[in-house]
Amino acid sequence: MKRVLVTGMGIISAIGENVSANHNSLRNGKTGISQAAHFESRYASQLPFGESAPSNEALKELLDLQLSKGYTRTSLLATKAFDEAVADANLSSKQLSSFDTALISASTVGGMCLTDQLYEDANLKTQGSEYLEAYGCAAHTIQLLEKYNIRGFSDTINTACSSSANAIMLGARLIKSGRAKRAIVGGVDSLAKYTVNGFNSLKILSNSPCKPFDENRDGLNLGEGAAYLVLEAEDVVGDKHVYAEVAGYGNANDAHHPSAMSDEAIGAIRSMHEAVELAGIAYEQIGYINAHGTGTPNNDEVELTGMAALFEKIPPFNSTKSYTGHTLGAAGAVEAIFSILSIVHSEVYASLHVETPMFAHNARPVNSFMPDTKVAYALSNSFGFGGNCTSLVFGSVH
Structure with missing residues (x-):
């Protein structure tokens, strides 16, 4: 069976807008959990969150998407991390469009991060916003497929908190079985009233920065971000830089x-x-x-x-x-x-x-x-x- 190697990585999270910034924060013990600046909710001032720093407007400008319609924050975060990953792996447009290249993404909230806008549209309180096709879990995946002209196997996974781990597993299995030469795998979620209210109803949100594996732990903090990895079969990697092997799952x-x-x-x-x-x-x-x-x-x-x-x-x-x-x-x-x-x-x-x-x-x-x-x-x-x-x-x- 073919070895599956990681040749590219891209990420945006509360501790950085790229891999290097995330790495520096990890090394320096710098948390990104604090009061949210962009998330609009009654809980924004009451609970700590792991919010990514750029606003939607800043992300659109950074990604040159100012004139594009229907990009939710979920889609913007996904595009940011995806861009970094494919550039890091030095994938050409021809490779991206090859039927041997798969895209498997993951999300739990998808475009429902626009909870209020979804309510307005669903209840016919608008004439129809630009986001009518953006609410689904797979909307960000479809936008990536269209932006990069990806024509190979694609899928969007929602298995709750294991979603993007399963995307990585599926991508590795496609490569090992010979169904793909490479797979871009990962996931995205943005802060949303839909998820915050849901987790709050379970009474598992902490009022302070979370402390996993502490005897007095009292809950989690919700965060947002996106991350993608480029997986490639060993026989097509050539002399590329390789980070690691997906050895097991x-x-x-x-x-x-x-x-x-x-x-x-x-x-x-x-x-x-x-x-x-x-x-x-x-x-x-x-x-x-x-x-x-x-x-x-x-x-x-x-x-x-x-x-x-x-x-x-x-x-x-x-x-x-x-x-x-x-x-x-x-x-x-x-x-x-x-x-x-x-x-x-x-x-x-x-x-x-x-x-x-x-x-x-x-x-x-x-x-x-x-x-x-x-x-x-x-x-x-x-x-x-x-x-x-x-x-x-x-x-x-x-």
């Missing part, structure tokens, strides 16, 4: 509860086990775990239970949601890039805001920046509502 669904994972960590254990087994490595070869780590009581307890069941000694782990907030459908791809940065630069980043580490399993997240730490393999977890659990293993190519 696993997906499981414990179907325990609509918004909680089983206490026994059934889905989490299976997804991690499948990813490590497919990578063909031993558990002790995992040098770092980017945990799903939302900061909710259920998630962090269950995830630690799963890690303790599989690892004789849990390797260094953190939750980078303490930097970006929970970016929902984008989280898997955002954290995949962060995991690859740890591999490439031989470093592990601190898990922020932890004051009293959890007592369970005698496991402590990394509490300070760890330079000069060789990471041959990194495991990245993304666990979604309904128990849809996905784990990815990335490996060094050097």
Whole structure:
């Protein structure tokens, strides 16, 4: 089976507008969780969020989309990260349009980030806005297909918080099976009343910056962002710069509860086990775990239970949601890039805001920046509502 290599990355999040800026924030322990400046909601002044810095107008100008219609914030964030990824991989217009190139994106809210505008349009309170075709989950994907004339296989995945991790898994499987030579994979989500109100109704939003794996954790912070990776079959990479290999992946669904994972960590254990087994490595070869780590009581307890069941000694782990907030459908791809940065630069980043580490399993997240730490393999977890659990293993190519 063909090896799947990462040749390009692009990201925008609360801690930076590109890969370099995100990397600097991680190294310096700089969180992006604060009061939102662009998100309009009754909760904007009450709760902290991981909001990307540029306004919609700034993004349109940056992307030369001032005259384009129907671009929601979701689409703008996606385009920004996508642009960086394909440029980083030096993909030509011919390669982008090849039927051997796939695009698999992910989102949970899609164009419904315009919650109020959607309400107005749906209830015939307008003559029909420019966003009538932009509300669907796949609208941003369609706009990317049209902008770049992508003609190969395309799909948009919504499996809640594991969405873009599943996009990466699907892209890797297409390449391994010979159905594609390359796949641009990732996801996007923007802050929206729709999701903020929904999560607030579950009573799992924290009033302060989230503290995953803290004994006194009290919930998550919602964030926004987009991230894309260019995956290519080893036999077409040539002399390109390669970041890492997609070495393994696993997906499981414990179907325990609509918004909680089983206490026994059934889905989490299976997804991690499948990813490590497919990578063909031993558990002790995992040098770092980017945990799903939302900061909710259920998630962090269950995830630690799963890690303790599989690892004789849990390797260094953190939750980078303490930097970006929970970016929902984008989280898997955002954290995949962060995991690859740890591999490439031989470093592990601190898990922020932890004051009293959890007592369970005698496991402590990394509490300070760890330079000069060789990471041959990194495991990245993304666990979604309904128990849809996905784990990815990335490996060094050097």
